[in-house]
Amino acid sequence: MASGCANNLAYRSYEQMPTRAKVNDMSQPLALIFPGQGSQQLGMLRELAERYSVVGTTFEEASDALGYDLWKVVQEGPEESLNATACTQPALLSASVAIWRVWQELEGPRPTVMAGHSLGEYSAMVCAGVMSFAEGVNLVRLRGEAMQAAVPAGEGGMAAILGLADDAVEAACEKAAQGDVVSAVNYNSPGQVVIAGSKVAVERAIVACQEAGARRAMALPVSVPSHCALMRPAAERLAEAIQTIELRAPRYSVIQNVDAQAHADTATLSTRLVEQLYQPVRWSACVESMADQGVEVFIECGPGKVLTGLNKRIVKGSKGLAVNDPDSLEAALELARETLADKA
Numbered sequence: 001m002a003s004g005c006a007n008n009l010a011y012r013s014y015e016q017m018p019t020r021a022k023v024n025d026m027s028q029p030l031a032l033i034f035p036g037q038g039s040q041q042l043g044m045l046r047e048l049a050e051r052y053s054v055v056g057t058t059f060e061e062a063s064d065a066l067g068y069d070l071w072k073v074v075q076e077g078p079e080e081s082l083n084a085t086a087c088t089q090p091a092l093l094s095a096s097v098a099i100w101r102v103w104q105e106l107e108g109p110r111p112t113v114m115a116g117h118s119l120g121e122y123s124a125m126v127c128a129g130v131m132s133f134a135e136g137v138n139l140v141r142l143r144g145e146a147m148q149a150a151v152p153a154g155e156g157g158m159a160a161i162l163g164l165a166d167d168a169v170e171a172a173c174e175k176a177a178q179g180d181v182v183s184a185v186n187y188n189s190p191g192q193v194v195i196a197g198s199k200v201a202v203e204r205a206i207v208a209c210q211e212a213g214a215r216r217a218m219a220l221p222v223s224v225p226s227h228c229a230l231m232r233p234a235a236e237r238l239a240e241a242i243q244t245i246e247l248r249a250p251r252y253s254v255i256q257n258v259d260a261q262a263h264a265d266t267a268t269l270s271t272r273l274v275e276q277l278y279q280p281v282r283w284s285a286c287v288e289s290m291a292d293q294g295v296e297v298f299i300e301c302g303p304g305k306v307l308t309g310l311n312k313r314i315v316k317g318s319k320g321l322a323v324n325d326p327d328s329l330e331a332a333l334e335l336a337r338e339t340l341a342d343k344a
Contacts, residue, residue, distance in 0.1 A: 034120030156225035163215025176204035185227035260285035
């Protein structure tokens with residue numbers, strides 16, 4: 001895919017601007033949010049790439065870092081390759097960063113805050129300038145490999161629990177553990193919690209949640225039990241890798257999954273990134289935190305629109321759009337600019 005050097009000047013010069021110049025009074029009641037694993041799909045961003053060369057350039061940079069043609073896998077598959085954790089994570093990071101670069105190129109309103117769900121937190125870190133894109137690509141590849149290696153195939157599991165209060169899900173997991181690992185790992189929205197752990201314990205927890213009155217309790221087709229204690233070995237590998245990167249102070253506030261807070265110091269940012277592998281993603285609390293800061297519009301940068309749907313259930317009356325093609329990009333820019341005009 002052609003690089004399109006002229007189109008790259010806008011985002012490159014913008015990324016190199018001093019922090020103070022970038023976080024000025026142009027910031028708006030706007031959040032950019034980034035999806036996690038599961039949102040990937042073959043052919044994602046194809047239409048955007050046809051119109052904006054920076055999309056192709058972004059994937060070329062990722063391919064250089066990875067040593068293989070990531071764009072070809074994303075567009076042509078096979079699907080099994082794209083869905084392999086060590087490929088999925090760089091692919092989604094690249095897609096989110098590409099959309100952010102297009103947003104900058106078109107002079108979209110600057111966000112007040114950023115956040116990402118699970119893997120998406122790394123997309124937020126790259127877009128906020130905490131680490132370079134190449135550093136992020138290599139880090140999430142290692143993260144995916146470490147997660148896959150932490151639990152033998154077939155021994156881990158995850159399940160979605162719908163229509164049951166958070167504390168009831170937690171109680172069901174405690175009852176079902178019986179010496180094994182199972183816990184609530186994604187607090188996605190009111191009445192929607194994901195659990196993870198050893199396969200046998202997750203199966204027991206599904207039954208316990210059903211007995212407690214869950215509307216639905218269903219196993220998910222994944223092999224890696226993310227964000228539970230089984231991921232501690234992966235977290236150790238991740239911590240070693242992060243220590244080799246010189247993290248920078250964020251240009252935009254990034255709400256982190258573990259505690260739903262933004263941190264300016266890089267030591268805490270690093271610690272929370274590592275903890276995120278074996279602690280829950282508190283997405284509901286993250287969205288509530290952004291709303292408390294005055295955020296009214298959430299723009300989801302990446303394939304799918306899972307977070308957009310969740311957010312509208314978390315904060316009633318909030319506005320949001322997912323950007324993954326030219327039409328949705330145009331609509332999101334219009335929504336963000338209208339919000340800016342209303343606040344002027």
